[in-house]
Amino acid sequence: MARGQAGSAAKRKTNDTGSSGAADSAVTQDELLKYYRDMLLIRRFEERAGQLYGMGLIGGFCHLYIGQEAIAVGVQAIKEQGDQVITGYRDHGHMLACGMDPREVMAELTGRAGGSSKGKGGSMHMFSTEADFYGGHGIVGAQVALGTGLALANHYRDNKKVSFTYFGDGAANQGQVYESFNMAQLWNLPVVYVIENNQYAMGTSIERSSSETHLYKRGASFRIPGEEVDGMDVLAVKAAAQKAADHARSGKGPYILEMKTYRYRGHSMSDPAKYRTRDEVDEVRKTRDPIDHLQELLAKKGWADEAALKAIDAEVKKIVADAAEFARTSPEPEPSELYTDVYLEAAE
Amino acid sequence: MTDVLMPALSPTMEEGTLAKWHVKKGDTVRSGDVIAEIETDKATMEVEAVDEGVIEEILVPEGTEEVKVNTPIARLSGDDAAASAPKVEAPAQAAGDPEKKAPEAVEVQPEGEASAPVLPKVEMRDPELPEGVKLVKTTIRDALRDAMAEEMRKDDKVFLMGEEVAQYQGAYKVSRDLLQEFGDKRVIDTPITEYGFAGLGVGAAMAGLKPIVEFMTWNFAMQAIDHIINSAAKTLYMSGGQIKCSVVFRGPNGAAARVGAQHSQDYSAWYAQVPGLKVVAPYDAADAKGLLKAAIRDPNPVVFLEHEMMYGQEFDVPEDIDWVVPIGKAKVRREGKDVTITAHSRMVGMALKAAEQLAAEGIDAEVIDLRTLRPLDHETIVESVKKTNRLVTAEEGWGPMGVGAEVIARVIDQAFDYLDAPPARVHQKDVPLPYAANLEALSLPSVEDIVKAVKAVTYK
DSSP, rough: OTTTTOOTTTOOBOOSSSSOOSSSSSSSSHHHHHHHHHHHHHHHHHHHHHHHHTSSSSSSSOOOOTTTTHHHHHHHOOOOOOEEEEEESSSHHHHHHOOOOHHHHHHHTTTTTSTTTTTTOOOHHHHHHHTTEEEOOTTTHHHHHHHHHHHHHHHTOOOOOOOEEEEETTTGGSSSHHHHHHHHHHHTOEEEEEEEOOOEETTTTTTHHHHHOOOGGGGGTTTEEOOOOOOOOOHHHHHHHHHHHHIIIIIIIIIHHHHHHHOOSSSHHHHHTSSOOOHHHHHHHHHOOOHHHHHHHHHHOOOOOHHHHHHHHHHHHHHHHHHHHHHHSOOOOGGGGGGTOOOOOOOO | OEEOOOOSSSTTTTTTEEEEEEETTTOOOOOEEEEEEEOSSEEEEEOOOOOOOEEEEOOOOOOOEETTTTTTEEEEOOOOOGSSSOOOOOOOOGGGHHHHHHHHOOOOOOOOGTTTTOOOOOOOOOOOOOOOOOOEEEEHHHHHOOOHHHHHOOOOTTEEEETSSSTTTTTTTHHHHHHHHHHHTEEEESSSSHHHHHHHHHHHHHOOEEEEEEESSSSSSGGHHHHIIIIITTTHHTTTTTOOOOEEEEEEEESSSSGGGOOOOOOHHHHHHHOOOEEOOOOSSHHHHHHHHHHOOOOOOOEEEOOGGTTOOOOEOOOOOOOOOOOOOEEEEEEEESSEEEOOTTHHHHHEEEEEEEEHHOOOEEEOOOOETTOOOHHHHHHHHHHHHEEEEEEEEEETTHHHHHHHHHHHHHHGGGGGOEEEEEEEEESSOOOHHHHHHHOOOOOHHHHHHHHTTTTO
């Protein structure tokens, strides 16, 4: 897929009759630099997580977000205070984008007391009520019903908040996704479904798993508008997210955004990724990388010279090194933590 | 200067073969570049560079077998010390040796106390009935409805959702008149979509509302069991206490009449096994009302098991008071000295009938209504068995791994020396519930089965 396909008006893929948002007309220098920094933070964080996994410091499963950074950052750019975010188990990037402390995220990966769930959740199960981040869910597709439930709560309270519910092309074939779509549209719930189509559900390509590979059309039989977006372009993501959020916030119900993206690494750390060629991965890295793209855009606009980018790079590296050090040295949880947080005490 | 270490490519990998180097001394590498290939018994995988720099030295030549995880395999000269790999002198537990991965041995607790740290012990008893309170004959159906209505009046975060709960007034008329009083925002008809609406309910609870999710029957909730267990019961723990989930899942449980195997199943033991859930199964109308009010107020997810065959039965319910019965406390329904019978839900009625028959034959049975299955009030059971020295458990579900099995295990653990006979279990026969009237009757536990079991443990 060529860059900009989704953004180009002539080739725009949508079943929404409304008009499309403008991509980069209104962005400021500060904003663009912030997106660059946030995306770079995710990239470097994930590379380091992969390294810590390789060293045996992170256990179990570890699903890296490398390649998909523009999506979490682009959506976050238009998220309002109190809007909720919920996703599946490829969740590190969303948490960093939401502003969770990289130390707490990394320490959760290593299963330490300083982790955001005190080490009891792990890579796939992290949460932050402060950041309106509702997980981090390990069962493929479960977050779609839960995220729609967050929207039900917003609707119930009439608080004008939106639930950003992320899932992948794999989860898009789960039955509860469509149960949720149906109720979301039936009740006009304020939810934006962000489908991160990275082309592979573990080792199964979208062509091998899906009778309809254009996932933005998946809401059509529920009358939910949908749109394909270049998920490698943070400004395209941002513009589409703004439009979808406006739709949901104004009481018109759910909206589907299919973000076309790509994950560079295997499904999880233990995936040898033999279902695709190295050339395919290299091609995407070379031609569609979301961070390279943003770097070019910054250069084109004259908003960041090499020294400025280097400074950001150094800042990010420092944060990640600090997070890794914290995650390595934070103690394991006390044995007494085994029995805490199973039940809340009744108030009376 | 940074060492590139032999990575573990799976949670269990301890060593591998360094099959191939893609870089040589003097090459410059960037993050993400493939630098080597590693073979394990399962797969060949590429190793990507994390740090940037120049390869200063290859420490392990290609073709080397049995390279231990975390062995330095190359040396990289970088310009940024902050970015270098963290040293690997991590706590032994985390460093890849599966033997050492377990945390320091936690002191093994006696079975009976395993959940003690979780639920602090509080003195729980039914509220005293005030002087002059009026008792009104009420069906269980209406007692449940009253409980929901009272809690919905008290707290606007409480709402009801499920199939046919609003306009149809409830498949079993349990939600009669609620739509009229509270409107369609708080009494929500859902499509037939158990997995979906259970998930929506749990999501709304995570956002701080207090949903009551009605399943037309618990049989259909099997489609939603993932959200009940994986989403509702576990999230408080997985979030380190951050995400609360105050939700009640309720509906009729157990065998109805002549509806066959798929519509007739007792889920008591299924849910009572899950930490994070509370499981309640009341017998009479006062408990149905008082326990449902407690369940709605409870900050945890509660599975509330009703019984279709009981909805129309009338019992005394105290009127005009805020009647709340504590979760976690059994009730001695009948005092006796010769044998303890435990039961819950509809089986309590059968146990009481059996006790009457037995009394006529000179056997004095004590009947304990468990009321809550998780947390189980084993103290009341154990105290009773210490007095009677004999135990019979009765439940509508299957026997293997059942509620009776758990009750007996607790008693053997805590009152072994008090038992004068091996305990006996009464339960459904170990078959899917048949449709034919005679076979159905043979399959379900009966008053007669309880009488027989009591005679066996009392050697009469």
